[in-house]
Amino acid sequence: MRLKRWIFTAITLIATVGLFFSATSITEAATVNQGSQEQYLSETDPLSSEYGVENGSAEINGEQYSQSVAMRADKSSVPFGDAEYNLGRKWHSFDATIGLRDDSPRDAALKFEVFADGEKLHEERMMVGESSEIALKVSGKLRLTLKVSYDASEDIDAYCYGVWGNARLSNP
CATH class of the missing domain: 1.20.5 (Single alpha-helices involved in coiled-coils or other helix-helix interfaces)
Structure with missing residues (x-):
């Protein structure tokens, strides 16, 4: 027992x-x-995109960004590239390093724009060899739209890529 x-x-x-x-x-x-939580945009598919996006590694101004979203733009056939992502009202901020991919033509320039629920949060013109870090609040927003538009002052026929380097959504 x-x-x-x-x-x-x-x-x-x-x-x-x-x-x-x-x-x-x-x-x-x-x-x-x-x-804190974070989500790289390169790990998700956009809800919509006029000409598509390329996800992966890209070089901007001599720096490599492994989690990038790139969009093509040129003078004639693809005047802009865009992508819309679902935020689901659950993210606090969006940040990225923006610029033209280093293999773009020498005098290429693009206009970068960021919208949240149709409201413009950022606009900046960039040339090859330039980069800029952006950090934007997206609290309570449903949709995020990234757009690059061809904006070269020179008559360049070759296409170029606007890159959102290490583009990510985060919560504190």
Whole structure:
């Protein structure tokens, strides 16, 4: 009889300790998830895009950005590139380094624009060899639209790419 009681006590103790450690792991995981969150746009598909986007690595002004979104623009066939993303009203900020991809023609220039729910949040003209860091608030917004437009003053027929380097959404 003592042996059965001892086995029962041992099994109960093991189960209780296992339950405690499982609960501790769940609590720790919940704490980590409550911290800051981020999502790179290159890891998601846009809801819409007139001419498509290229996700992946791109070089802007001599710096490599591994999580980039690039859009093509040129004088004749693709005057702008755009992409719309779902924010779902759950993100606090959008940040990226913008500029033309380094393999663009020497005198190329693009206009970069960012819209949230149709409201213009940022506009900037960039030339090859320039870059700019942007950090914009998007709290409570449903849609984010990125747009690049051909804006070269020279008569350039070759196409170029506007890049949103390491473009990401984040929460504090």
